[in-house]
Amino acid sequence: MAVGKEIRTQISSINNTRKITRAMEKVAASKTRKAQDRMAASRPYAERIRQVVGHLANANPEYKHRYLTEREAKRVGYIVISSDRGLCGGLNVNVFKKAIKDMKQFADSNVEIDICAIGGKAVSFFRNYGGNVTAAFTGLGDAPKADNLVGSVKVMLDAFDEGRIDRLYVVSNEFVNTMTQTPTIEQLLPLKAEENTELQHHWDYIYEPGAVEILDELLVRYIESQVYQSVVENIACEQAARMLAMKNATDNAGDIIDELQLVYNKARQAAITQEISEIVSGAAAV
Amino acid sequence: MAITVHCDIVSAEQEIFSGSVQFLVASGYNGDLGIMPGHAALLTTLEAGPVRVVKENGDEEVIFVSGGFLEVQPHRVTVLANTATRARDLDEEAAVKAKEHAKELIANQQADVDYSRATAELAEAVARLRTIQQFREHK
Numbered sequence: 001m002a003v004g005k006e007i008r009t010q011i012s013s014i015n016n017t018r019k020i021t022r023a024m025e026k027v028a029a030s031k032t033r034k035a036q037d038r039m040a041a042s043r044p045y046a047e048r049i050r051q052v053v054g055h056l057a058n059a060n061p062e063y064k065h066r067y068l069t070e071r072e073a074k075r076v077g078y079i080v081i082s083s084d085r086g087l088c089g090g091l092n093v094n095v096f097k098k099a100i101k102d103m104k105q106f107a108d109s110n111v112e113i114d115i116c117a118i119g120g121k122a123v124s125f126f127r128n129y130g131g132n133v134t135a136a137f138t139g140l141g142d143a144p145k146a147d148n149l150v151g152s153v154k155v156m157l158d159a160f161d162e163g164r165i166d167r168l169y170v171v172s173n174e175f176v177n178t179m180t181q182t183p184t185i186e187q188l189l190p191l192k193a194e195e196n197t198e199l200q201h202h203w204d205y206i207y208e209p210g211a212v213e214i215l216d217e218l219l220v221r222y223i224e225s226q227v228y229q230s231v232v233e234n235i236a237c238e239q240a241a242r243m244l245a246m247k248n249a250t251d252n253a254g255d256i257i258d259e260l261q262l263v264y265n266k267a268r269q270a271a272i273t274q275e276i277s278e279i280v281s282g283a284a285a286v
Numbered sequence: 287m288a289i290t291v292h293c294d295i296v297s298a299e300q301e302i303f304s305g306s307v308q309f310l311v312a313s314g315y316n317g318d319l320g321i322m323p324g325h326a327a328l329l330t331t332l333e334a335g336p337v338r339v340v341k342e343n344g345d346e347e348v349i350f351v352s353g354g355f356l357e358v359q360p361h362r363v364t365v366l367a368n369t370a371t372r373a374r375d376l377d378e379e380a381a382v383k384a385k386e387h388a389k390e391l392i393a394n395q396q397a398d399v400d401y402s403r404a405t406a407e408l409a410e411a412v413a414r415l416r417t418i419q420q421f422r423e424h425k
Contacts, residue, residue, distance in 0.1 A: 042298060044300075044301040045296040055359070206327065208329070214330070218355060224298075228298055
């Protein structure tokens, strides 16, 4: 029967798409769990190092580190973290929107902007959008190594050391829960000393080898760990967002198939009715 | 009950150890140092090498760190490791091989060999072996 051939092929092609989106949803679901575990695993380091830096800031060291001193912003740096791959809803777009909105404030007051793009989507976006991309890193994979990120972070830290940028921000997604990811901007440099009420009295560490060397190294580590933490968190966001996007796609595919099936059935029924009436009227004529 | 202090050993990628300890030995900037409860506040860099902790119940654990920081506060000891591995997870054969390889590189110095890097590799391989040795002794 030739009725609704197009509709039948359309249904089967949507059915295939649904199979793919469903598989992607399942994969993303299991990866989300792993990414969340990884996020939880790297959190203690970030927290501890934050505490140590907080203590240092409060311990009145004889040396004021350049990362801790505020200076006038003539040029600012952004580290924008995105996913490597798409098909994860509005996740990356939201981050870019947030970043661009923030950058506009600086651009309006004639402050120049450097960008360090992490993740394939950020790299291609800022290449098209036209920003001064000084460092780029792609191919994070599911379990990025801290060592791999160090290079691109170092470019920005060096720029800060040499006074080429006066502030450094990191833009990435914050993992609220599986359903919600919010884009956030955090200031990395200069560091904001945390107010700590419990350690108000004057005390200081014994430093080995010396406060200056330790602070130098520790603060660099601190920044690296913050960026690493953001990257790991962004991966968890990516997987969760993909899971959601694919679930929606699967549901939508189901709806469209139902609708098409109805149209197909109606068309077939109409064809049968027409045939019968033709036969009946033919028989009546005889 | 033994006097203890809370100790955390964390690397960038995971938390390795967290709990009360009676005693802790680490390779600091100025050589090995032992920390007992009530130690003065201290902040030092760590060299690649073993960190040995004596837990509350007297059990010992040896953990390899590739460098990092040690922070001592009156009620808390924190080891911020660049990378950390439990001694029982270390691969002795690989460490020996790495050591030999690094030695070779240093011995037949050619123009394209990064000398400082080879030395660092050697130091790390030796530190790994030292960790394994210590792990055996205290098992």
